[in-house]
Amino acid sequence: MQISPSILSADFANLQTELDRISSADWAHVDVMDGHFVPNLTLGLPVVEAICRVSPVPVDCHLMIEDPDRWAPRYVEAGARSATFHVEAARDPRALARALRAAGGRAGMALKPATPWAPYAELLPELDMVLVMTVEPGFGGQAFMADQLPKVRQVREAVRRHGGEVWVQVDGGVSARTIEECAEAGADVFVAGSAVYGAEDAAAAVGELRDLVAQHRH
Numbered sequence: 653m654q655i656s657p658s659i660l661s662a663d664f665a666n667l668q669t670e671l672d673r674i675s676s677a678d679w680a681h682v683d684v685m686d687g688h689f690v691p692n693l694t695l696g697l698p699v700v701e702a703i704c705r706v707s708p709v710p711v712d713c714h715l716m717i718e719d720p721d722r723w724a725p726r727y728v729e730a731g732a733r734s735a736t737f738h739v740e741a742a743r744d745p746r747a748l749a750r751a752l753r754a755a756g757g758r759a760g761m762a763l764k765p766a767t768p769w770a771p772y773a774e775l776l777p778e779l780d781m782v783l784v785m786t787v788e789p790g791f792g793g794q795a796f797m798a799d800q801l802p803k804v805r806q807v808r809e810a811v812r813r814h815g816g817e818v819w820v821q822v823d824g825g826v827s828a829r830t831i832e833e834c835a836e837a838g839a840d841v842f843v844a845g846s847a848v849y850g851a852e853d854a855a856a857a858v859g860e861l862r863d864l865v866a867q868h869r870h
């Protein structure tokens with residue numbers, strides 16, 4: 653079980669300090685948005701490279717961009733330990749996942765809420781993580797979409813049958829109120845933006861999310 657706070661809700665004017673606030677987490681989740689794949693624009697390679705240089709925890713890049721086949725491996729080369737592309741944007745998801753691993757990163761594949769899992773299940777052996785979006789990608793602070801939990805269950809079941817070590821990540825509206833149902837459905841990597849960065853004490857918020865999942869498992 654891993655907690656990956658999304659810096660989308662951080663103060664971008666003080667990224668170093670904001671990264672230090674989540675040093676008790678497992679990852680720093682960095683949302684790259686290009687203004688085309690999603691109607692929002694955040695940051696790109698130079699900023700990710702700078703974040704990777706100073707982050708106290710490994711960087712988990714969520715690429716909400718067009719043409720990930722071309723750009724995603726560059727984020728691993730910039731220092732991201734994990735890079736997740738959107739299957740809706742990829743020309744050749746199998747080749748792209750292989751390219752991410754060849755670059756030395758973990759290969760993640762994300763599904764928007766309207767994208768089903770079944771057509772992509774055969775890609776599982778190429779993947780280290782599947783991200784099931786629990787909001788429409790583009791903005792932080794949106795309401796959690798509980799109707800995505802059956803998809804989380806399908807992915808978890810496929811991972812169980814496959815037998816490999818593939819993580820199942822949820823992203824969007826994950827908070828102390830919703831994290832247990834995500835865990836119950838089979839998620840094991842939890843992205844939380846506003847729930848962590850909106851808290852006075854980010855480390856306490858990370859600890860609370862961790863405890864809720866741990867208690868749930870007992």
Ligand SMILES: O=C(CO)[C@H](O)[C@H](O)COP(=O)(O)O
Pocket residue numbers: 658660661681683714787788789790791792793794823824825826843844845846847
């Ligand atoms: O990918 C994202 C949006 O596209 C963000 O990571 C996500 O929305 C996190 O924010 P919050 O926890 O506030 O919902």
